Amino acid sequence: MSATNELLTAIHARLTGDTELLGLIGEDGVRDRLVTGRKLPCVLIGELMSNDYSTSTERGEEHLFSLEVWIDAGGRRQAQLVASRLHALLQDVALDLGQHHLVSLLHVRTQSRREAKTKLYVVELRFRAVTEPIAAVTA
Template sequence: MPAAHVALRAAIHAALKADTALIAALGGAHVHDEVPRDAAFPYVTLGDGGISDISTDDGDVQEHRLELHAWSRQGGHKEAHVIAGALLAALDDAPLTPSGHRLVNLRFAVADIRRERDGRTYHAVVRFRAVTEPLS
């Protein structure tokens, strides 16, 4: 994955771990790039992403697609909605500074919340779109 995407994910991860509303909704800094085996519910994971080159004559520009996943069990559907809302509030148009790149924008795209097959776990998928360009 290109350096811009890695830097953007790192900036998002750091911002989420520092967001007091999200941490309160999760009951702690339960934000993971990769889920630990013994992760306690609720928690958030950084999911899949993609990147496209949308460069112009003016310079290199990259568009990023990012997924965040919120997992809830005891708090059910309501808790999943609260966490998804906290993710949206923390990241939509956030002034992040990915290392070596300028974040042009970071925008919420869509969120889906559903009950998993086990009947007791709720899963929210929150998608964002970002645009970056390298620092001069």
């Protein structure tokens, strides 16, 4: 499995395993896309960009990704509560990625807005993760 897929799988497991977050957004509140007719609030795994971050001696990847909080009732205040919980769950956390090592996972920025067409509040959190492959153990 690629480092990107392992990272997304670990993040999804971390978010869906947190009862406090699920209390704010519901059991099916972590999604990969916004679906019309599905209950809000929700957390969407948004944009993801992975870049080669290798040095002359070590292989590595940089992953820039966003999580979006979409909410209708409760407005910006409720969206910020969910965003705060996401930050607490992911900021500088150690995640098991399987075949890759998570070197760092850091929050970069948070931005909130009201969508003009839907009138929904959206809070976008951006994170930066760095991964490297786990070296094979030789005898």
